[in-house]
Amino acid sequence: MKATAALVRAIGGPFTIEDIELAEPRGSEVRIRMVGVGMCHTDLVARDGFPVPLPIVLGHEGSGVVDALGPDVTDLEVGDHVVLSFDSCAACPTCDEGLPAYCHQFLGKNFAGVRLEDGTSPLSQGAETIHGNFFGQSSFASYAIAHRRNTVKVDKALPLDILGPLGCGVQTGAGAAVISLDLKPGQSLAIFGGGAVGLSALLGARAMDAGMVIVVEPNAERRALALELGASHVIDPVADSDVLATIKDLSGGAVNHALDTTGIPSVVGIAVETTGPHGTVGLVAVPPPEAMLPASMMSMLMRGTTIKYITEGDADPQVFIPQMIGWYQDGKFPFDRLVTKFAFDQINEAAKASEDGSAIKPVLVF
Numbered sequence: 001m002k003a004t005a006a007l008v009r010a011i012g013g014p015f016t017i018e019d020i021e022l023a024e025p026r027g028s029e030v031r032i033r034m035v036g037v038g039m040c041h042t043d044l045v046a047r048d049g050f051p052v053p054l055p056i057v058l059g060h061e062g063s064g065v066v067d068a069l070g071p072d073v074t075d076l077e078v079g080d081h082v083v084l085s086f087d088s089c090a091a092c093p094t095c096d097e098g099l100p101a102y103c104h105q106f107l108g109k110n111f112a113g114v115r116l117e118d119g120t121s122p123l124s125q126g127a128e129t130i131h132g133n134f135f136g137q138s139s140f141a142s143y144a145i146a147h148r149r150n151t152v153k154v155d156k157a158l159p160l161d162i163l164g165p166l167g168c169g170v171q172t173g174a175g176a177a178v179i180s181l182d183l184k185p186g187q188s189l190a191i192f193g194g195g196a197v198g199l200s201a202l203l204g205a206r207a208m209d210a211g212m213v214i215v216v217e218p219n220a221e222r223r224a225l226a227l228e229l230g231a232s233h234v235i236d237p238v239a240d241s242d243v244l245a246t247i248k249d250l251s252g253g254a255v256n257h258a259l260d261t262t263g264i265p266s267v268v269g270i271a272v273e274t275t276g277p278h279g280t281v282g283l284v285a286v287p288p289p290e291a292m293l294p295a296s297m298m299s300m301l302m303r304g305t306t307i308k309y310i311t312e313g314d315a316d317p318q319v320f321i322p323q324m325i326g327w328y329q330d331g332k333f334p335f336d337r338l339v340t341k342f343a344f345d346q347i348n349e350a351a352k353a354s355e356d357g358s359a360i361k362p363v364l365v366f
């Protein structure tokens with residue numbers, strides 16, 4: 001069948017809107033009519049040269065309606081509302097452990113641009129192969145081929161067009177706070193960076209009834225939003241020449257845990273020193289390739305610090321997406337406050353708004 005997709009044909013973009021053809025879903029594949037799709041930093045990293053084959057359809061925060069099912073899918077129906085997340089193999093030791101974000105085939109399943117089993121793509125344009133299967137979905141398109149494994153059924157009463165970010169960016173931030181840092185009620189947290197992932201961590205912390213949450217973010221509008229979403233304090237790292245001292249002051253010496261969403265080594269160094277005994281420092285950003293941790297090993301020894309790199313919030317999407325939706329329905333997880341909607345054909349404008357910081361979480365609607 002025909003679909004309209006945003007293609008990347010050259011490193012650095014732009015996205016070009018073109019007609020493509022989709023093969024019929026086979027095996028455990030699911031064809032989705034897309035209703036909304038978030039734009040995540042990883043889409044722009046891939047556009048700008050992260051090794052994916054070109055031309056490709058990116059997009060990995062899709063939400064939509066089941067349109068057709070492969071013959072092996074027996075527990076979904078055409079018409080079901082679904083959110084798409086990252087893909088995993090379901091058969092390796094870490095998938096068995098319930099940690100699909102560390103699937104041994106994570107890179108292949110999410111970045112190869114083809115089906116791993118035979119190297120084919122379900123997408124084409126005339127005789128030309130168009131790479132798909134990005135995060136098992138390639139959802140910058142009016143229709144996408146996903147897999148039963150990364151398709152999560154949701155309640156039809158929910159606002160389907162904005163649910164996609166629950167599949168990646170919001171899951172990453174909230175999962176980091178709730179699952180990776182295992183924040184307990186009353187515990188304190190310092191979050192470095194108030195973008196989509198940092199503010200989602202704040203939402204997760206609030207959903208867990210955390211204590212003090214401090215958000216460090218240079219953008220004034222994002223600091224204001226962080227306060228509205230429940231941050232106890234915000235710090236402007238441009239105006240404050242000693243962020244570490246300020247956090248120590250505010251928290252009475254140290255916070256329980258810290259989360260870095262910036263990937264900037266000097267910021268991670270501060271994050272490490274803000275945590276108290278038995279604290280964990282979560283790291284979620286892609287660092288510069290040559291970056292090393294600027295942290296005192298003796299200082300970490302004295303406090304028993306854990307440094308933890310986190311993929312996708314350590315979440316199992318089939319478990320955590322319904323959990324976040326439950327919090328949203330209870331009014332304690334307003335992730336919709338992070339969303340700015342764009343029409344699908346405004347995808348390049350959405351990318352620009354993401355890069356210049358004017359939109360925290362762009363969502364393209366069809």
Ligand SMILES: [Zn+2]
Pocket residue numbers: 088089090091092093094095096100102103104105
């Ligand atoms: Zn696996």
Ligand SMILES: [Zn+2]
Pocket residue numbers: 040041042043060168169
């Ligand atoms: Zn993402």
